[in-house]
Amino acid sequence: MEPLTTPDPVRFSKAVGLPFIGSNTSGKIWLFAEEGSTFDVDWYSEQIFHGRLKSHRIASPLAISAVYAKCTRSERYLLWDKMREIAGTLEGIPWIIGGDFNTILSHRDRTGSDTNWQAEMVNFAEAIEDCLLVDPGFDGAEFTWAKNGLFEATRVTNLPRIASDHGPVLARCKMSDIAIGGKGFRFQNMWIRHEGLLAIVKNAWEEPTGAGGLLNIQIKHSGVKRALKEWNKEVFGTF
Structure with missing residues (x-):
């Protein structure tokens, strides 16, 4: 939490x-944690607090990164690089990262401003892509300073603001009993022989992004990969 x-x-x-x-x-x-849990701090700076949570409630450690990004694009470069560095050290450990990134991924994420965020959105999208992060979506208030929760979670809820100008985020995470190593995207040759492949790609690619230029392509690529992973799991039973 970021105290006001x-x-x-x-x-x-x-x-x-x-x-x-x-x-x-x-x-x-x-950072607060439940009694009986342990949190090993791996890194902290002005923009990020990162470590690994161990609890009797989960079968394997969970990497957690809390973010409070700088206000300028140049200062956020350090954050994006640190996120990439952290992603490369996780060795298959589940990772949840969220907080105030002080930027947006799409024009739909912000209202009441005429500022051109195109270049900053590209930087953010590239960092998300490089770290293999997935936005699980949310329910609750549509706009809040801290609505981004990036993790394979069952549900993310934006709660009302109380003692801060940042609304708290409740992430309910579903973790398997066995630790599974994280996998990057790999195109499977068996997909080509399935009649449903082209429809999956076409539908995902035609989803509106609300962005343009390079950011539009970046978001569409991510959407296609996400759709193919889900389709692969449903049809072929693998991930």
Whole structure:
């Protein structure tokens, strides 16, 4: 969470019923965890707080990254590079990352501004693509400063703002009992022999993105890959 009020983690710890674990270098990202859980901090800076959660509720460690990005595009380059670095060290560990990225992926993600976000959206889309991240979507309020939750979760809900100008996000995650290594996208030769392949690609590619230029292509590529992965799992029983 990113506190709006005077920092007092002890008070918030009592309010949420979770022990305070730590904060990033600027003190703008706080982390709380359930009693009996452990959180090994791997990295923290002004823009990200990252580590691995171990709990009796999950069979394997869960990598968690909390983000509070800088306001300028040039400063966010460091964040995108750090995300790529983290993604390369996970070795198949499930990863959930979210927070305030201070940018958007589509013009539909923002209202009330005429600013040209095209270049910044491309940077963000490229970082998401390089890290093999998937946006699970959300329910609740449509616009909130912290609505981006990137993980294979069963449900993401944007909760009302209370003590901060950032609305909290509740992510309900479904994890398998056995740790499975993360896999990149691979085109399967067997797909070519299936009559449904072209329809899957066509439908995914024709989905509107609300973007243009390079960002439009980037989002469409991601959509096609996601659709093919889901179709492969349903039709062939593999992922």
